[in-house]
Amino acid sequence: MKSKVFTKDEWIAGLESLKESYSVFVPVKTGDFHSFMPLEGGKSPDFDYQNTRLSPKSLVYPESERMFEYIVDEKDPEYNIMKEAKKEFPPQAIVGIRPCDAHAFQIVKVNFDNPEYRDPWWVRRFEATTLVGVGCNEPCSTCFCASVGGGPYSEKGLDVLLYDLGAQYLAKGLTKKGEAFLSKMTGGKEAGELEIGEAEEIARKSKEKISSKVHTENLKDKSVLELFNAPFWEDVAFACINCGTCTFLCPTCWCFDIQDELYGKQGDRIRNWDSCMFPLFTLHGSGHNPRSEKFQRVRQRFMHKLKYYVDKYGNGVQCSGCGRCVQFCPVNIDIRQVIELMNNH
Amino acid sequence: MARGKGGRSRQVFDQEEGRGGVMLEYTEKIRETAKKLLESGKVEVFIGYKKGSVPMMNEPVLIRSPEETDVLHWDSHCALNLCNYLTKRKEKIGIVATGCNSRNIVIHIIENQISRDQLYIVGVPCKGMVDHRAVKRAVNHREILEVTEEGDTIVVKGRDFEEKLEKNKVLQSNCAVCRHRNPVIYDELVAELVEEQKDVEPYKDVAMIEEMDPDRKWGFFTRMISTCIRCYACRNACPLCYCPTCFVDESRPQWVGKSIDPTDTMTFHLLRAYHCAGRCTDCGACERVCPVGISVRQFTKKLNKDAEELFDWEAGLSLDQRPPLDVYRPDDYNDFIR
Numbered sequence: 001m002k003s004k005v006f007t008k009d010e011w012i013a014g015l016e017s018l019k020e021s022y023s024v025f026v027p028v029k030t031g032d033f034h035s036f037m038p039l040e041g042g043k044s045p046d047f048d049y050q051n052t053r054l055s056p057k058s059l060v061y062p063e064s065e066r067m068f069e070y071i072v073d074e075k076d077p078e079y080n081i082m083k084e085a086k087k088e089f090p091p092q093a094i095v096g097i098r099p100c101d102a103h104a105f106q107i108v109k110v111n112f113d114n115p116e117y118r119d120p121w122w123v124r125r126f127e128a129t130t131l132v133g134v135g136c137n138e139p140c141s142t143c144f145c146a147s148v149g150g151g152p153y154s155e156k157g158l159d160v161l162l163y164d165l166g167a168q169y170l171a172k173g174l175t176k177k178g179e180a181f182l183s184k185m186t187g188g189k190e191a192g193e194l195e196i197g198e199a200e201e202i203a204r205k206s207k208e209k210i211s212s213k214v215h216t217e218n219l220k221d222k223s224v225l226e227l228f229n230a231p232f233w234e235d236v237a238f239a240c241i242n243c244g245t246c247t248f249l250c251p252t253c254w255c256f257d258i259q260d261e262l263y264g265k266q267g268d269r270i271r272n273w274d275s276c277m278f279p280l281f282t283l284h285g286s287g288h289n290p291r292s293e294k295f296q297r298v299r300q301r302f303m304h305k306l307k308y309y310v311d312k313y314g315n316g317v318q319c320s321g322c323g324r325c326v327q328f329c330p331v332n333i334d335i336r337q338v339i340e341l342m343n344n345h
Numbered sequence: 346m347a348r349g350k351g352g353r354s355r356q357v358f359d360q361e362e363g364r365g366g367v368m369l370e371y372t373e374k375i376r377e378t379a380k381k382l383l384e385s386g387k388v389e390v391f392i393g394y395k396k397g398s399v400p401m402m403n404e405p406v407l408i409r410s411p412e413e414t415d416v417l418h419w420d421s422h423c424a425l426n427l428c429n430y431l432t433k434r435k436e437k438i439g440i441v442a443t444g445c446n447s448r449n450i451v452i453h454i455i456e457n458q459i460s461r462d463q464l465y466i467v468g469v470p471c472k473g474m475v476d477h478r479a480v481k482r483a484v485n486h487r488e489i490l491e492v493t494e495e496g497d498t499i500v501v502k503g504r505d506f507e508e509k510l511e512k513n514k515v516l517q518s519n520c521a522v523c524r525h526r527n528p529v530i531y532d533e534l535v536a537e538l539v540e541e542q543k544d545v546e547p548y549k550d551v552a553m554i555e556e557m558d559p560d561r562k563w564g565f566f567t568r569m570i571s572t573c574i575r576c577y578a579c580r581n582a583c584p585l586c587y588c589p590t591c592f593v594d595e596s597r598p599q600w601v602g603k604s605i606d607p608t609d610t611m612t613f614h615l616l617r618a619y620h621c622a623g624r625c626t627d628c629g630a631c632e633r634v635c636p637v638g639i640s641v642r643q644f645t646k647k648l649n650k651d652a653e654e655l656f657d658w659e660a661g662l663s664l665d666q667r668p669p670l671d672v673y674r675p676d677d678y679n680d681f682i683r
Binding site for chain 2: 030031032033050053054063064138140141142235238239241242243244245248249257259261270272275278279280283326327328329330331332333334336337
């Protein structure tokens, strides 16, 4: 498919025209930071942003999701029958997603959608989702996407990639989903050679602007036990307060907890995001906790992302280099430094 | 009240200000002191900050040998509460402490989380910490690459800008109304004491909320926590929250639901605040660390105000007095307790 160019006004009008076909989510400034919100009157999308504070993972994998419902009233004929909660999976488009966050969906896909196991809700929601990315003309100083298999204009996991040419966007359809999205959209014209050249030049330049680099190439050949028993974990973990900021902001953290909640005689089985930073995450029914110490939990987070994942899937690290944890860890534990420690151990 | 050289009353105000380098002097003095303490064996470990890898963030660090002391750092972004790292430690510990941090150390001692004899407190007279969100707002959320300070000026640099901000305009809101900038307990100071702020109105915002009717109050707090992601950073940054198992983590029985149901989220915030009643020093760590910028101090400040109005009590000022909510007196003026 040929790329199209839209003036910026045309692009917004085009998104409006898609509201019949998709739930359209766009980055909106909410207070001090951006969040993905439904495209609605009164809230103007801001594509000229760095990134959202929380990754868009919740649009496919909500922080709390009702899986099943049941009734605990013995007199009810449906007593104790677990039924799947009613859900709809309408087509949705995440417009303005950064390439790192689109790449992240591919990183977590191996967990939710693989030959052994398909998570019914993640899969259906992901299949209903079109990812329309905006390349990063000004990557942040904390972005290290280019070191972990992505880049400011990486097409990995995206259905459409937008190049911000200043007054207009060049939109490149990358998949069938992306082509469908662009063909439904009003406005735009076929991109000319001049615009395509301009887009390529922008992408080349932004790659050069990535100032943060990490080395991950040795991780796969390291011994798991040597890394596990490395002497640096206590030091790495000292400052950690064991909050869930890193895991909840992370686009590639996927762990969850399943809880039953009762409201009178009505029961819900809910899946909630969980965090390996929390002691409760590994607390056994017996009262034993295999990760009772803080450093064990901190080690788990990094070992999972940078060693267990690497070994299990053979496709790089479980990190897309978005830099959220680097920017927002309240005690400044910097994953880039931990990667170097592990890679050089 | 203050140990060590606490009796000294001479205060030298701001002689160095305007010439820059005050923070550098603090840093050098902290390194020197830590080195001396570790070399002499007076302490086994030293807790301070090292310079962070991103602007306006510093990392708490545990130093074990005199050779490592060069990483120690001080500036206007050391706004976590290091007392958090003392709980139940066994060694002899050197620690840097500002006014609020020292008050939390007092509370830790009173509540038997650490003993005074284990500690060598290096007091840091403090002129307030910078609110990283205020700085980001001041430069319109453009990416900040470097923040330095020259006296009372904060210099913010980005890829294509440089702006100078008056430190007083970007202070953390708790620091702006702080009445205890000087450590209340210490063995040594890194600098002369600073002048305490007079005529601050610490509870102006609380008074505004108090005036609301119940519905508006409920609306205010509901909106305030609507973005909470239940990461518990506020709780975990707080030195008061040292329970072996927090009530939100209890599973037998489970007191609070784990989802982002607003009722559960509100339960967490209200109960957390109540557990801090009469103990909170308004250090601001909870608010600083919140990844979504919730003003969680709005909960604890009301309780601080009550403690002050009802019991004439500010937490952590004295080792010799029990906090109002953990004492019983037969002659208590309240009927209900007798």
